[in-house]
Amino acid sequence: MKSLTATLLVIAAAVVGVIAESHTVSFTNNCGYGTPTLIQGGNVLSTGGAYTSNGPLGAAIAYLQTGGCGFNGEGCTMVELSLYNPDTNNGMISSADVTLIPPHAFSVTSGFGYYNGCDGVGNDCSEAVQCRQR
Template sequence: MFSVAALTLFAFAFASGVRGESHTITFTNKCGSGTPTLIQNGNVLSTGGAYTTNGPISAAIAYLQTGSCGFNGEDCTLLEVTLQNPTSPGSGSSVDLSLIPPHAFSVTSGFGYYNGCEGAGADCSSADCPTAFHSSGDTTVQVACQDDNVDLAITFCD
């Protein structure tokens, strides 16, 4: 039989126990038009509302659908998103802006992590922005985060 102290300790450990992996992506659209779009594996996950996943989200894309973007963000400023808790050094979250053709600058776009890695992010306000991929070799523009359960804020036209 368990003692009261053991049950109390178990209850405390359970209540403060390990939280499962979770990430939220939020959008702010200051452009006055357009629809923030989040897609993963050909599935639309969000058209402007906050999106929360109880686990990692890998190889997702986000962009502001202005009417001139293809389904996969063609002809528009693209964000590439992977949010995951690191299992080894360097294996956590990574987000970047991409202007690799067929993607092209369309609207000012930016992102920043929150609930971890505060201050880490990037903005792109022109076709020649140095914080975006212009070719596949521009790997230094990826913004990594090694914190668990980090969230992401994406802003258009800020």
């Protein structure tokens, strides 16, 4: 079993009512340093605390700011995510991935998981080679 020694992004998607939609992004930082950061459209949504979107959360990024990351996660391991309830967004689906595409680079163990709908689905990257293979 893999041991996460850095940061884990936990994505929780919950449907409230028939039409309402909400998604919560929370962080578990096992590094003992750095600041988990969630950004969407150039706006910082969270620097460590849980963030709840009362609607779709599209084109967001998350990373552990260790002091060497650019504002958009440049130079660091980054998670890209879009969270949608397909019943209220014309069939759009949630997606997330760990990216090392330049200018991003492996910096810390990172991962994500879905809860309250797709339990057990996610990805953990504990080394650069593993992240590239997925």
